Amino acid sequence: GENVEQHPSTLSVQEGDSAVIKCTYSDSASNYFPWYKQELGKRPQLIIDIRSNVGEKKDQRIAVTLNKTAKHFSLHITETQPEDSAVYFCAASIAGNQFYFGTGTSLTVIP
Amino acid sequence: DAGITQSPRHKVTETGTPVTLRCHQTENHRYMYWYRQDPGHGLRLIHYSYGVKDTDKGEVSDGYSVSRSKTEDFLLTLESATSSQTSVYFCAIQRSGITGELFFGEGSRLTVL
Numbered sequence: 001g002e003n004v005e006q007h008p009s010t011l012s013v014q015e016g017d018s019a020v021i022k023c024t025y026s027d028s029a030s031n032y033f034p035w036y037k038q039e040l041g042k043r044p045q046l047i048i049d050i051r052s053n054v055g056e057k058k059d060q061r062i063a064v065t066l067n068k069t070a071k072h073f074s075l076h077i078t079e080t081q082p083e084d085s086a087v088y089f090c091a092a093s094i095a096g097n098q099f100y101f102g103t104g105t106s107l108t109v110i111p
Numbered sequence: 112d113a114g115i116t117q118s119p120r121h122k123v124t125e126t127g128t129p130v131t132l133r134c135h136q137t138e139n140h141r142y143m144y145w146y147r148q149d150p151g152h153g154l155r156l157i158h159y160s161y162g163v164k165d166t167d168k169g170e171v172s173d174g175y176s177v178s179r180s181k182t183e184d185f186l187l188t189l190e191s192a193t194s195s196q197t198s199v200y201f202c203a204i205q206r207s208g209i210t211g212e213l214f215f216g217e218g219s220r221l222t223v224l
Binding site for chain 1: 142152
C-alpha cells in the first residue's frame with residue numbers, strides 16, 4: 001500500500017513568519033493530496049487539497065505544491081497567526097479512496 | 112456540524128468485552144470510513160464501505176469488523192477488545208463522490224482497561 005512520510009513532527013515559528021511542512025509518498029498512482037488541520041480535541045478538517053494534474057494551489061495564506069517526479073508535496077503557511085497553531089496532516093489517495101495519512105506535524109505559532 | 116455523528120463519544124470498557132461504535136450520516140454519501148488515531152501514527156484506516164453491504168479492509172483491520180446495512184449507518188465492532196485498541200476512532204464520509212474530500216465525525220474515545 002501507499003506510504004506517506006511527513007516532516008517535521010513538531011514546528012515552532014514566530015507569529016508572522018512562514019511555516020513549511022513536507023510530505024513524501026511512495027505510490028506513483030496517488031493522484032489526490034489533501035491537507036487537514038486538527039485543533040486540540042477536535043476533528044480533522046480539510047484546509048486545502050491538490051490533484052496530480054496541478055503543480056501548485058493557493059488559498060489566501062495557505063499554499064500547496066506538488067512535485068510528481070520526486071513524489072513529494074508541501075504545505076506553506078505565510079504570515080502565521082496564533083490561530084494557525086494545530087496539528088496538520090497530509091494525505092495521499094489512490095483512485096479517490098483509501099486515503100493514507102502522514103503522522104502529523106504539531107505547529108506552534110509563538111505570539 | 113451536521114451531517115455525521117458518532118456514538119458513543121466516550122467509552123471505557125474492559126479487556127475481552129465486545130464494543131460497537133456507530134457512525135450515522137444524514138447526507139446519503141456512498142463512501143464511509145473508519146480511522147483510528149494514535150500519537151505518532153496519525154490516522155490509520157481500519158475499514159471502509161462503498162455502499163450498503165459493500166465493505167473492504169484498510170491497513171489496520173485485524174481485530175475489527177464492520178457492517179453497513181443502511182446507507183446512513185456504518186458500524187465498527189471490536190469483538191473482544193484489547194488494550195492495544197485504546198484509541199480515538201474517527202468516522203468519515205466522502206463528499207462529492209469518489210474524488211471528494213473526507214469529512215470527519217467528532218470522534219469516539221475508547222479506553223480498554
